Amino acid sequence: xxxTVTLLGSTGSIGTQSLDVIRAQGWRVFGLAAGTxxxxxxxxxxxFRPRYAAVADAAAYQKVEAALAGTAGAPRLLKxxxxxxxxxxxxxxxxxxxxxxxIAGLAASLxxxxxxxxxxxxxxESLVTGGHLVTDAVRRRGVHLLPVDSEHSAIxxxxxxxxxxxxxxxxxLTASGGPFFGLKAAxxxxxTxxxxxKHPNWSMGAKITIDSATLMNKGLELIEAVWLFGLxxxxxxxxxxxxxxxxxxxxxxxxxxxxxLGVPDMRIPIQYALTWPDRLPCPVPELDLAAxxxxxxxxxxxxxxxxxxxxxxxxxxxxLAPCAANGANExxxxxxxxxxxxxxxxxxxxxxxxxxxxxGGEYTLADVYECDAMAxxxxxxxxxxx
Ligand code: NAD
Ligand code: MG
Numbered sequence: 008x009x010x011t012v013t014l015l016g017s018t019g020s021i022g023t024q025s026l027d028v029i030r031a032q033g034w035r036v037f038g039l040a041a042g043t044x045x046x047x048x049x050x051x052x053x054x055f056r057p058r059y060a061a062v063a064d065a066a067a068y069q070k071v072e073a074a075l076a077g078t079a080g081a082p083r084l085l086k087x088x089x090x091x092x093x094x095x096x097x098x099x100x101x102x103x104x105x106x107x108x109x110i111a112g113l114a115a116s117l118x119x120x121x122x123x124x125x126x127x128x129x130x131x132e133s134l135v136t137g138g139h140l141v142t143d144a145v146r147r148r149g150v151h152l153l154p155v156d157s158e159h160s161a162i163x164x165x166x167x168x169x170x171x172x173x174x175x176x177x178x179x180l181t182a183s184g185g186p187f188f189g190l191k192a193a194x195x196x197x198x199t200x201x202x203x204x205k206h207p208n209w210s211m212g213a214k215i216t217i218d219s220a221t222l223m224n225k226g227l228e229l230i231e232a233v234w235l236f237g238l239x240x241x242x243x244x245x246x247x248x249x250x251x252x253x254x255x256x257x258x259x260x261x262x263x264x265x266x267x268l269g270v271p272d273m274r275i276p277i278q279y280a281l282t283w284p285d286r287l288p289c290p291v292p293e294l295d296l297a298a299x300x301x302x303x304x305x306x307x308x309x310x311x312x313x314x315x316x317x318x319x320x321x322x323x324x325x326x327l328a329p330c331a332a333n334g335a336n337e338x339x340x341x342x343x344x345x346x347x348x349x350x351x352x353x354x355x356x357x358x359x360x361x362x363x364x365x366x367g368g369e370y371t372l373a374d375v376y377e378c379d380a381m382a383x384x385x386x387x388x389x390x391x392x393x
């Protein structure tokens with residue numbers, strides 16, 4: 008039977024690659040949700056004919072509504088972040104693939120889980136900001152949480168042998184190192200938005216591309232891995248793998264190491280999250296190791312890349328500290344993308360907010376949003392003027 012998918016963040020980098028997979032497999036799209044890109048969403052609606060479409064941005068919603076007025080077979084439209092959340096929780100949604108960027112994805116993740124849908128999760132910020140809410144809900148509702156992030160998909164794939172998985176001892180979380188690998192603070196000081204947007208191996212949305220340059224992405228992924236796989240952060244080693252071909256590895260009690268490899272193309276982890284536990288042919292080229300010749304590994308430099316150090320401190324503090332780190336990062340990256348702060352300011356601001364309070368302890372969803380707002384206010388108050 009054809010699979011049914013609801014895709015949130017359909018116009019983004021993961022969103023469009025997900026539609027490539029869905030197209031190739033001939034799966035059914037129940038719902039599409041997007042933020043601002045009305046024209047791209049309209050083209051997707053015309054091709055995939057979803058029953059529902061949700062648009063978070065008010066102006067984009069109006070544009071989509073006007074364009075579809077009187078069109079036969081047009082989807083029912085849902086408006087605003089409320090509409091996106093409602094779509095995620097709708098009966099018949101199938102597997103919900105959340106490819107929204109930022110904490111904006113958290114409410115939809117929770118709505119999908121509460122409605123009993125399996126959740127294919129690209130939106131790592133859901134786990135970073137509300138990890139205990141998300142994992143508690145998954146347990147309570149008995150749904151599957153399927154990682155889309157390439158590293159976490161790799162780890163998940165390496166843990167499919169449940170006997171071995173019980174003897175998991177360590178995770179080797181790989182990082183490309185980003186465009187500024189090997190550079191020190193003095194050389195990073197004047198790096199611009201354009202420099203930071205040039206990722207060596209992956210083509211991704213702007214926010215995660217900056218996160219890859221600062222190594223915040225690896226810090227977020229460390230926290231994501233703690234929630235997904237239940238190992239303490241000190242059992243997760245970050246290893247630079249320059250080619251982004253070895254997507255992560257696991258080490259068992261006998262010191263045997265298992266890794267997952269493939270060309271750097273997100274369609275493999277996206278498809279695996281949707282076909283798990285099965286595998287199907289995928290529209291991605293084969294990995295040619297002989298042509299590649301070698302794989303280079305190195306240590307991640309958290310002395311220089313303070314976002315990574317800040318995320319380690321945040322997960323050690325626990326509670327809402329990772330949420331604060333994430334909120335500060337989202338606000339700081341937005342300022343950096345507007346050329347309002349320097350590259351190194353991002354790390355200073357994220358570390359500053361993590362150091363500003365003890366955090367720790369249990370939290371509710373309301374506490375998450377309050378902490379996120381606090382972190383954004385911290386950045387607004389402490390961002391240096393360029
Ligand atoms: P992107 O910026 O390219 O796309 C984001 C999408 O979310 C867009 O469709 C945008 O319209 C939509 N959106 C934004 N706010 C929304 C809201 N409130 N409601 C509904 N839709 C909203 O980002 P991306 O690179 O595709 O990344 C998406 C997520 O996947 C991020 O959490 C990122 O960390 C994660 N991820 C991305 C990659 C990658 O290769 N791009 C790899 C691993 C993980
Ligand atoms: Mg990743």
